[in-house]
Amino acid sequence: MSLAEVEARERRAQARGLYRALEVLRADMARRAAATMEHWDGLILRPEFVASARNLADYLALRRGDLVPFQAPLASLGLSSLGRAESHVRASIDAxxxxxxxxxxxxxxxxxxxxxxxxxxxRLAARRDHLFGARRGNPQTRIMVTLPTAAADGPELIAQLLAAGADCLRINCAHDTPEEWAAMIGHARRLGAEMGRRVPVQIDLPGPKLRIKAVSGEEERLHVGESFEIVPALPRGKKKLRKSGRVQAVLSHPAQHAALTEGAAIWINDGRLRARVTDVSPERVICEVVSTPGKGARIRPEKGVNLPGTDLRVPALTEDDMAPLDFALRHADIIGYSFVQTGADLRALFAAIEERLPGRNPQDWPALMLKIETPLALRNLPALIVEAGGRMPVGVMIARGDLAVEIGFERLTEIQEEILWLCEAAEVPVVWATQVLEGLVKDGQASRAEMTDAAMSQRAECVMLNKGPHLAEGVEVLHDVLTRMDRHSNKKSPRLGALGLWHDF
Incomplete structure (x- = not known):
């Protein structure tokens, strides 16, 4: 027997062994996916979302195990290694x-x-266009822009943003007034009509305020090893440092104060100041600073507060959200749902919408953007997608600022990848958000790391820029980066176009 015949026989034996192993894997996937779909029965009221939920169920079942042992042997036979199966899981295995x-x-x-x-x-591309607007030509990834207060003053700023490449606009109801929101939307609608295009508007509900409410000694810089106090309230008129020598702060939400147990972590201002609880009493909670920038950090009112490692069971929908919700239901194309964590949060919002739009088909409601900000929301993401997407058009925003603080900066890189994969399997558009090209937008110059991050964002259906004095320039640069990246990749799949730099090598 020749060497070629021996190798051919080994290849056939290898293929038969892989076939049997993959057949077992497929059967287990089908069984688990069927159980998941049965669990989701009753949540999916939109027939057009059934196929998406079924593919998500397949993906969750497939990724329960380790596929790495299959990948190199399959590739050696010239076959798919199942590394890009998100949008067609069962068909990929069957092929x-x-x-x-x-x-x-x-x-x-x-x-x-x-x-x-x-x-x-x-389906995913159609849902992207429904949420963020259709566009002729590249880039395929849409650009969302958070509007500053100045956008209410006249149409000029929004016109610049649209001309630079913005596709859709975002209004954060935690800032500005209903009159200013209405002015922004009016400018956007008129400009869109003049340009012959639809400019979707996302309106974010403020959500629960998890911030510093008041501070005594806010001008004091705290350094590693020093302590400050969390107290239920400041004595009347006490804004300066108290006799204890410690800065005192009041939190805006009682659930956060109640969650401060000895050893717990507390991060302020996106983690610029990090501390741990060393002593708890009814009068005060003492926190020791464990990390700050070299020059120290101040505690100031309105700065965000996170408790990494603590699941805060705080309802996402608050009384303060009701007026913005009324406004959003009249004007928004998308409602941004801040701090959503559980199915109960979704049902509270659905009930509030039904109360305001009695008899209206949920298909005619604004779309819903799930802002994923906490570990609990992350764990519940598949169920949140199915319950929301089973009722109305839905997207997912990776709120990377709060999420990074909550899960750890070092974990964000892998988690944002997994969210992209999961949502592609569910055929749900994703917004890549927080600090994209922040240096350019705020200071006029991007870092190398920010440019790389902007390039990575091309795998999402939409990228969000926050406000800053150089916002229009940021949109233009992002548009250029996304267009260039479209030549090279589509989601996880590389495009093998000609290498222009070395075409004559």
Whole structure:
């Protein structure tokens, strides 16, 4: 027997072994996915979301185990390593099984229809266009811009942003007034009509205020090893440092104060000041600073507060959200839902909307943007997607600022990848948000790391820029980066266009 014949026999044996192992994997996936779909029964009221939920169930079942042992052997046979199966999970496995059957000589192969592989990406692209606006040409990733107060003064700023490449606009109801929101939207609608395009507007509900409410000694810089106090309230008129020598601060939400137990972490201002609780009493909670910038950090009112490692069971919908919700239901294309964590949060919002729009089909409601900011929201993300998407158009925003603080900066890189994969499987558009090109937007110059981050954002359906004095320039640069990246990748898949730099090598 020749060497070639021996190698061919080994290849057939390898293919048969892989076929049997992958067949077992597929059967287990199908069984688990069916149980998941049964659990979700009753949540999916939109027929068009059934296929998306089923593919998500397949993906969750498939990714329960480690696929790494399959990948190199499949690739050595010239087959898919299942590394880009998100949008067509079951069809990808069936196609690999069919090819393994042919290579292994185990009968005729039954391949899934080619159309199956295009259906999921087509649904995702249509949902992207519905949420963020359609566009002719590149980039495929849309650009969302958070509007500053100045956008209410006249149409000029919004016109600059749209001309630079913005596709949709965001209004944060934690800032400005209803009159200013209405003016911004009026400018956007008129400009969109003049340009012959739809400019969607997302209106974010403020959500629970998890911030510093008041401080005594706010001008004091705190350094590592020093302590400050969290107190229920400041004595009347006490804004300066008290006799104890410690800065005192009041938190805006009682649930946060109640969650401060000995050893707990507390981060202020996106983690610029990090501390741990060393002593708890009814009168005060003493916190020792464990990390600050070299020059120290101040505690100031309105700065955000996070308790990493603590699940705060705080309702996402508050009384203060009701007036912005009334406004959003009249004007928004998308409602941004801050601090959503559980199905109960979704049902509270659905009930509030139904009360305000009695008898209206949820298909006619604004779309819903789930802002993923906490570990609890992250754990519940599949269920949140299905319950929301089963009722109304839905998207997911990776709120990377709060999320990084809550789960740890070092974990954010992998978690944002996993959110992208999960949402692609669910055929749900994703917004890549927080600090994109922040140096450019705020100071007029981007760092190298920010440019790389902007390039990575191309795998999401939309990228959000926050406000700053150089916002229009930021939009223009981001538009250029996304357009360039479209030549090279689509989601996780590299595009193998010609390498222009070395075409004559």
């Amino acid at each position: 690999v099984l069919a090819s393994l059957a042919l290579i292994g000589g185990e009968g005729e192969a039954e391949y899934p229809p080619v159309e199956v592989f295009a259906a999921g990406p087509a």
